[in-house]
Amino acid sequence: MHVRDLTQFLAELSENNNRAWFVMNKPRYDILRAEFLELVIRLIGEITRFDPAVAACNPKKALFR
Incomplete structure (x- = not known):
């Protein structure tokens, strides 16, 4: 598991907690x-x-989630 990638994703999510950002980053989320x-x-x-x-x-x- 890539903990660094996960923490980066969660940090970005906390700054961009909106549907548009999430849809753009859904492939990352799925992985x-x-x-x-x-x-x-x-x-x-x-x-x-x-x-x-x-x-x-x-x-x-x-x-x-």
């Missing part, structure tokens, strides 16, 4: 969201080792 989802899936897998209750967590529902 970064997919990478972040993969990270969440891996984290759930690792956390499940010591907290089995986390295994029931749906990674897509754990994310908020």
Whole structure:
């Protein structure tokens, strides 16, 4: 996952929180969201080792736009 790209995107989003900017940057969002989802899936897998209750967590529902 490219943390630098994610933090840059979020910083730009906070300065340009409007539909026009988001539509122009949707491809970036889609890529970064997919990478972040993969990270969440891996984290759930690792956390499940010591907290089995986390295994029931749906990674897509754990994310908020």
